[in-house]
Amino acid sequence: MQPRIIKIRKKILEKNDHLAQQLRGRFERHRVFVANFVSSPGSGKTELLARTLAALNVDYRPAAVVGDLATENDAKRLASSGAPTKQILTGTMCHLEADMVQNAIGEWDLDALDFLLIENVGNLVCPSNWDLGEDLRVLLLSTTEGEDKPLKYPTLVNTADVVIISKLDLAGVVEFDLALAKRNVLKIRPGIDVLSLSAKTGEGVAAWLDYLTQRFKQKYTTQPN
Amino acid sequence: MQPRIIKIRKKILEKNDHLAQQLRGRFERHRVFVANFVSSPGSGKTELLARTLAALNVDYRPAAVVGDLATENDAKRLASSGAPTKQILTGTMCHLEADMVQNAIGEWDLDALDFLLIENVGNLVCPSNWDLGEDLRVLLLSTTEGEDKPLKYPTLVNTADVVIISKLDLAGVVEFDLALAKRNVLKIRPGIDVLSLSAKTGEGVAAWLDYLTQRFKQKYTTQPN
Numbered sequence: 180m181q182p183r184i185i186k187i188r189k190k191i192l193e194k195n196d197h198l199a200q201q202l203r204g205r206f207e208r209h210r211v212f213v214a215n216f217v218s219s220p221g222s223g224k225t226e227l228l229a230r231t232l233a234a235l236n237v238d239y240r241p242a243a244v245v246g247d248l249a250t251e252n253d254a255k256r257l258a259s260s261g262a263p264t265k266q267i268l269t270g271t272m273c274h275l276e277a278d279m280v281q282n283a284i285g286e287w288d289l290d291a292l293d294f295l296l297i298e299n300v301g302n303l304v305c306p307s308n309w310d311l312g313e314d315l316r317v318l319l320l321s322t323t324e325g326e327d328k329p330l331k332y333p334t335l336v337n338t339a340d341v342v343i344i345s346k347l348d349l350a351g352v353v354e355f356d357l358a359l360a361k362r363n364v365l366k367i368r369p370g371i372d373v374l375s376l377s378a379k380t381g382e383g384v385a386a387w388l389d390y391l392t393q394r395f396k397q398k399y400t401t402q403p404n
Numbered sequence: 405m406q407p408r409i410i411k412i413r414k415k416i417l418e419k420n421d422h423l424a425q426q427l428r429g430r431f432e433r434h435r436v437f438v439a440n441f442v443s444s445p446g447s448g449k450t451e452l453l454a455r456t457l458a459a460l461n462v463d464y465r466p467a468a469v470v471g472d473l474a475t476e477n478d479a480k481r482l483a484s485s486g487a488p489t490k491q492i493l494t495g496t497m498c499h500l501e502a503d504m505v506q507n508a509i510g511e512w513d514l515d516a517l518d519f520l521l522i523e524n525v526g527n528l529v530c531p532s533n534w535d536l537g538e539d540l541r542v543l544l545l546s547t548t549e550g551e552d553k554p555l556k557y558p559t560l561v562n563t564a565d566v567v568i569i570s571k572l573d574l575a576g577v578v579e580f581d582l583a584l585a586k587r588n589v590l591k592i593r594p595g596i597d598v599l600s601l602s603a604k605t606g607e608g609v610a611a612w613l614d615y616l617t618q619r620f621k622q623k624y625t626t627q628p629n
Contacts, residue, residue, distance in 0.1 A: 184416065187409045219445045220528045220557060221549025248529065250555050271559050273498065273529035301557070303445045304473065304498035304527055323548035323574070324446025330475050332445060332526070334496050349548070352577050 192308055198277040202312030209289035212395040213297065215275075215311050217335060218319035219328075220301030223345040225253045226378040227319065227387075228296055232260035234388050239395075241294040244283045246275040253298060263287060273305035280311050293395065303332045315394060320364075321346045322355035329363040336367040341390070344375035347382055417533055423502040427537030434514035437620040438522065440500075440536050442560060443544035444553075445526030448570040450478045451603040452544065452612075453521055457485035459613050464620075466519040469508045471500040478523065488512060498530035505536050518620065528557045540619060545589075546571045547580040554588040561592040566615070569600035572607055 206213050216224045228243055235241040242263040245253040254266035265283045267275060280297060297313065299306045318339035320328055323346055329336050336342070342364050350357060361373050374390060376383025431438050441449045453468055460466040467488040470478040479491030490508045492500060505522060522538065524531045543564035545553055548571055554561050561567070567589050575582060586598050599615060601608030 184409065184412050187412065191409065219526070220553055221444060221546065247556050249558050250552070252552055252556065271529070271532070273527070300529070301444070302498070302527065302529055304496070304525070304530065307496070321446065321548065323546065323571070327475070327477055328445055331472050331477065333474050346548070349574070349577065352574065 195277050196310055198281065199310035199312040202277055202281060203314075205289065206295070206312060206314075209292070210399050211289050211292050211295050212315075212398060213295045213311070213313040214315040214317050214391065215297045215299060215306075215313035216317045216319065217299045217303075217306045217339070218301060218345075219303045219321065219324060222301070222319045222321035222324065223378055224298050224301070224319055225256055227343070227345065227376075228298055229257055229260060230378045230381075230384055231296060231388065231391070232257060232262045234384070235294055235392075236261060239293040239392070240291060241296060242284075242287065242292050243296045243298065244280060245298040246279070246300045248272070248300065257298075263292075269300055273300055273302045274309050275299050275306065275311060276309050277311050294391075303328070303335055307334045307338050314398065315391075316340045318342045319345045320360065322350045322357075322360075323353050325353075326356050326360040326363055329360070329367050333367045336364060336371075339368070339371065341372045341374065342368075343387065344373065346377060346379070347375050348377040348380045420502050421535055423506065424535035424537040427502055427506060428539075430514065431520070431537060431539075434517070435624050436514050436517050436520050437540075437623060438520045438536070438538040439540040439542050439616065440522045440524060440531075440538035441542045441544065442524045442528075442531045442564070443526060443570075444528045444546065444549060447526070447544045447546035447549065448603055449523050449526070449544055450481055452568070452570065452601075452609075453523055454482055454485060455603050455606075455609055456521060456613065456616070457482060457487045459609070460519055460617075461486060464518040464617070465516060466521060467509075467512065467517050468521045468523065469505060470523040471504070471525045473497070473525065482523075488517075494525055498525055498527045499534050500524050500531065500536060501534050502536050519616075528553070528560055532559045532563050539623065540616075541565045543567045544570045545585065547575045547582075547585075548578050550578075551581050551585040551588055554585070554592050558592045561589060561596075564593065564596065566597045566599065567593075568612065569598065571602060571604070572600050573602040573605045 246267045251266045258264040471492045483489040
C-alpha cells in the first residue's frame with residue numbers, strides 16, 4: 180500500500196479507536212455488555228443472534244444492531260424476538276465503524292439495556308481493525324467453510340475474544356473435522372476459548388448462553404452501580 | 405469516507421485499471437482466456453478450480469494463480485492437477501490487485517497457456533473494484549450461505565459476468581431454495597447467466613466446463629492468431 184494512504188488510514192483508525200473508547204466508557208456507565216459478532220457471509224450470525232436475543236429476553240434486556248451493505252432483512256428477522264433492533268446500511272463498506280454504532284443507538288435509553296449484540300458485515304477480513312467499543316468480539320466459523328479458514332484468515336482470528344464453530348448440525352455431511360479446526364484456531368491464538376454449536380438444532384447453544392451471561396456477571400455483578 | 409482518502413483511492417484504482425488493461429492486452433496477444441473467481445471464504449472456489457484444471461488439462465493448457473492472506477495450502481492443492489500454479493500472499497489485504505497477478509505470472513510463457521484461472525481472496529465485498537484483466541468474473545455463491553446473499557452483497561454481484569451457485573449437494577440438507585436464489589441474483593443483475601453445480605459430486609460441472617470452453621472458443625477460434 181502507498182505511504183500516503185497508510186498515513187490517512189492510520190488517522191481514520193485512530194479517530195475510530197478514540198470514539199470506540201468513548202463508547203466503551205458510555206456502555207460501562209450504563210452497565211451494558213456489548214458483543215460484536217464477526218464472520219464470513221452466511222455463517223449463521225443472524226440465526227445465532229435470533230436465538231441469543233430470544234433466550235436473553237427471559238432474564239435480561241438485550242438489543243441488537245445489524246450491519247449489512249444492503250437490505251433490512253436481518254433487522255426485521257431479529258425484531259421478531261421483541262428486542263429493540265436497528266439496521267445499519269453500509270453501502271459498499273465491508274465493516275462497521277464506531278460512529279455507525281453510535282448513530283444507530285442514538286435514541287436508545289442505555290439504562291434500559293443489559294446487552295447490546297452487534298452483527299457486523301459478513302466479512303472475514305475487513306472488521307479486524309475496527310473497534311466498536313465491544314467487550315467481546317465473537318468470531319463465527321461455519322463447519323461448511325472448512326477447517327483451514329483460521330490459518331488462511333489469521334487477521335480476524337487475532338482480534339477475536341472467542342471463536343464459535345457454527346452449523347455443527349452440518350459437520351457430518353461436510354465431513355468437518357472439529358478437532359482439527361480447533362487446533363487451527365489455537366495455532367493462531369493459543370489459549371482462546373473455542374465453542375461449537377448449531378443455532379438450528381440448539382446443540383451447544385446453552386453453553387454459549389452460559390458463557391455470555393457469565394461474562395456479563397463477571398463484569399457487572401461484582402461492581403456496584 | 406473522507407474526501408482525501410477517496411481521492412487517493414481513486415488514483416490507486418485508476419492505476420490498477422490501467423495495468424489491468426495492459427494485462428488484458430497481453431493475455432489477448434498470447435490468446436490466454438482469463439477467469440477471476442470471487443466468493444465468500446469457504447464457498448468452494450478451490451474445489452471447483454481443482455476440478456476445472458483437471459478437466460481442462462485434457463484438451464487445453466490451463467494455469468492457476470491463487471490469492472490468500474496466508475498459507476500456500478490452495479496452491480499446493482491445485483498443483484496436484486499438474487497445471488502451473490502460483491500462490492499470492494496478500495498479508496492483510498482482502499482482494500487481489502492487477503500488479504499482484506502481473507508479478508505472479510512474471511516468469512510464465514503465456515504462449516504455452518490457453519486458460520489462466522485466478523482464485524481471488526475469499527471476500528464478498530473487497531474484490532469488486534479491482535479489475536485483474538480477466539475476460540470472465542465468476543462469482544460463486546454457496547447453498548450453505550443462504551438465498552439472500554445477492555441482495556445483501558449487491559456490489560460484487562454487479563461486477564460479475566456469471567454466477568455459479570455452488571455446493572448443490574448440500575441444497576437439500578440446508579433447505580436451499582435454488583429458484584429463489586436465482587431470482588435474487590437476477591433482481592440485482594437482470595439477464596446474467598446463473599449456473600449451479602456441486603464440485604464434490606460433479607453435478608452441473610460438465611455444463612460449467614462447456615460454458616467456459618465456449619467462451620474461450622468464441623473469443624479465440626474465430627479470430628486467427
